[in-house]
Amino acid sequence: MTLKKLFIIAFFPLLSQCTSLNNNQEIISKDIPQEARILFGGDLMLDWGIQEVITEHGPDYPVKNIKDFLHSFDYRFCNLECPISDKEDPRPEKKFVFRGRPEHIALLKSAGINGVSLANNHACDYGKDGLLDTIDNLSKNGIGSAGAGRDMGAAHLPLTITINGINLAVLAYSSIAYSDSFADKDNPGVARAKIELITDDIKQYKAFNDFIIVSIHWGFEYSEYPEPKDIKLAHAIIKSGADAIIGHHPHIFQGIEIYEGKPIFYSLGNFVFGSINENAMENILVEIYLLKDKIKSLRIFPINGNGNTDTPFQYTLLKGIHAVETLKKLVSISKLTGSGETSFTKNAEIKGDCLEYNFE
Numbered sequence: 001m002t003l004k005k006l007f008i009i010a011f012f013p014l015l016s017q018c019t020s021l022n023n024n025q026e027i028i029s030k031d032i033p034q035e036a037r038i039l040f041g042g043d044l045m046l047d048w049g050i051q052e053v054i055t056e057h058g059p060d061y062p063v064k065n066i067k068d069f070l071h072s073f074d075y076r077f078c079n080l081e082c083p084i085s086d087k088e089d090p091r092p093e094k095k096f097v098f099r100g101r102p103e104h105i106a107l108l109k110s111a112g113i114n115g116v117s118l119a120n121n122h123a124c125d126y127g128k129d130g131l132l133d134t135i136d137n138l139s140k141n142g143i144g145s146a147g148a149g150r151d152m153g154a155a156h157l158p159l160t161i162t163i164n165g166i167n168l169a170v171l172a173y174s175s176i177a178y179s180d181s182f183a184d185k186d187n188p189g190v191a192r193a194k195i196e197l198i199t200d201d202i203k204q205y206k207a208f209n210d211f212i213i214v215s216i217h218w219g220f221e222y223s224e225y226p227e228p229k230d231i232k233l234a235h236a237i238i239k240s241g242a243d244a245i246i247g248h249h250p251h252i253f254q255g256i257e258i259y260e261g262k263p264i265f266y267s268l269g270n271f272v273f274g275s276i277n278e279n280a281m282e283n284i285l286v287e288i289y290l291l292k293d294k295i296k297s298l299r300i301f302p303i304n305g306n307g308n309t310d311t312p313f314q315y316t317l318l319k320g321i322h323a324v325e326t327l328k329k330l331v332s333i334s335k336l337t338g339s340g341e342t343s344f345t346k347n348a349e350i351k352g353d354c355l356e357y358n359f360e
Contacts, residue, residue, distance in 0.1 A: 023144035023159045025114060027074055034292040036163035039070065040215075041078035041271035041285050042248045044116070046100030046107065048274035049306070053313045059106035062272050065316045066303070071112045073287065074163050077170060078271050079217065079248045080116035080123075080145070085133035087126040091178075097125040098274070105141045107272070115159050117172035117215040119147025119190045120249065124181040128188040147172025147215065148183065148190045155183035155191040156201050160209065166290055169209040171201050171242075174217035175230075176249060193218065195233060199240040210292060211243040219250045219267055222279045224333050226254055226266040231337070238262045243295065244288060251277065253284045253330060255337030256300070258344045261359070263288070263298055266337060270305060272315060278307040282318065282326045300355040302326040323353040330355065 027036075046054075053061050063070065070076055082098035084105060090097040108116075116138065124131050131148055138145050146159040158169035173193035183189030191197070193216055202212050214237055218230045226234075226247070234245050238259050245264045247254070251273070254266035269283030287299040302318040309316075318326055327350050335345050348357045 023115070023146065023157070024162075025144050025159070026162045027114075028164065034165050036075065036166045036168075036290040037073045038075045038077065038163070038288050038290065039073040039285055040246045040265070040268065040288065041076070042253075042268035042283055043081040043120075043251065043273055044078045044108075044113075044271045045081040045098050045122070045273045045275070046084065046104045047082055047098040049276065049313045050107075050272060050274035051100070051104065054104060054107060059104065060110045062107060062313050062315060063111045065314060067110065067112075069301075069317060075114050075161060076112050077115045077215070077246075078113060078117075079120055079215065080118055080134075081120055081273070082122050083124070083126045083130040083134045084137045085126050085130040087130040087133060089127055089130075091125055091127065094125060098122050099126055099130070102137045105137060105143070108143060109141060111272070113143060115144035115146070115161070115170065117147045117170075117217070118145050119155075119172040119174040119193075119215070120217040121174060121176040121178075121181070123148055123174075123190050124178070131188055131190075146170050147174065148188070150188045152183040152185050152189075152191075155189060156197065158201070158205055158212075160205075163290075166211070166292055167209045168211040168213060168290070169205045170213045170215060171198070171205070172215040173198060175233075176217055193233070195236045195240070198237055202237075202241045206241045211290060211295075212241060213244045213246065213288075214242045215246045215248075217249045218247060219254070221250050222252055222277075223250055224252065224254060225336060230266065231257075234264045234266070235259055238264065246286070251280045253282070255334035256330065256344050256348075257334065257338045257342060258357075263295070263344075263357075271303075272313075273306065274313070276306045276312050280305040281308045284330065295359055297359060298357040300327065300330065301353070302330075317353065319353050324350060327355045
């Protein structure tokens with residue numbers, strides 16, 4: 001594998017109001033000009049079982065079987081489903097609260113995670129101070145974030161990335177959170193998934209970027225199908241100028257749709273997640289392969305969940321018949337997502353242990 005040189009320059013929101021600086025990351029892979037392979041994962045939660053195995057086995061343990069695979073991509077992004085903070089004041093009325101400790105960022109670094117979404121219903125589990133702590137702790141470790149900030153302006157700033165001369169912006173939003181977890185003009189929080197706000201953001205950043213990718217937290221937990229309102233929202237986001245949508249929250253994967261030539265991943269399921277649930281049996285990782293002027297292809301890789309392994313909290317790529325059956329199921333539920341046979345279900349092809357879709 002060609003060795004890549006990685007330069008990351010991260011600037012995080014330091015000022016209030018809309019004058020905050022956004023995250024800017026530059027990745028240079030000199031041997032492959034104007035191509036970028038970006039890997040997206042679902043929910044990453046560093047509490048409960050993940051915290052236990054890190055304490056016992058070290059931060060490499062959950063990802064050691066997929067570490068080389070993860071590092072083969074130019075950039076890695078997922079949804080961080082917990083604050084990373086030493087704050088000790090959890091939200092008292094919330095049934096499930098998650099938290100990772102600052103030292104647990106070692107797992108993200110081991111996995112090569114470059115950027116995360118903070119726009120979700122657990123970002124403020126330890127209050128607004130815990131959220132700001134998270135942004136600061138990620139910044140100190142060179143990991144970019146989007147979807148949250150010290151005010152509404154900062155929360156709506158994208159994570160901007162340059163890879164081999166390709167410029168893209170990742171915007172992140174949540175439709176699920178306590179009302180006081182959403183940022184406003186005077187208070188920290190996460191970005192709200194309202195089409196008017198998303199449209200304004202896309203219009204603002206489209207002119208300066210080759211691609212706009214929207215990460216969004218939505219849907220019902222453990223449902224195989226997106227809600228009609230979320231399909232409607234996804235279509236509106238694409239019509240507003242987004243080039244791809246990455247969804248999460250249901251904890252299992254949902255179908256994939258190609259809408260007006262743009263991919264919508266309604267849910268990737270979990271990635272590295274600290275609970276065991278027999279409903280979360282398999283999950284997917286997604287590669288979006290970019291050229292300067294278009295999305296060239298998609299590749300979908302199935303990985304195990306915590307409910308179908310003798311070694312929970314340690315992740316592997318599915319192989320053989322297990323991979324094929326999982327990918328067949330993904331295609332099957334994608335038919336219903338798109339109201340019957342669609343461009344994705346017609347043209348996606350299982351090749352070995354992954355599913356490929358080419359736009360050419």
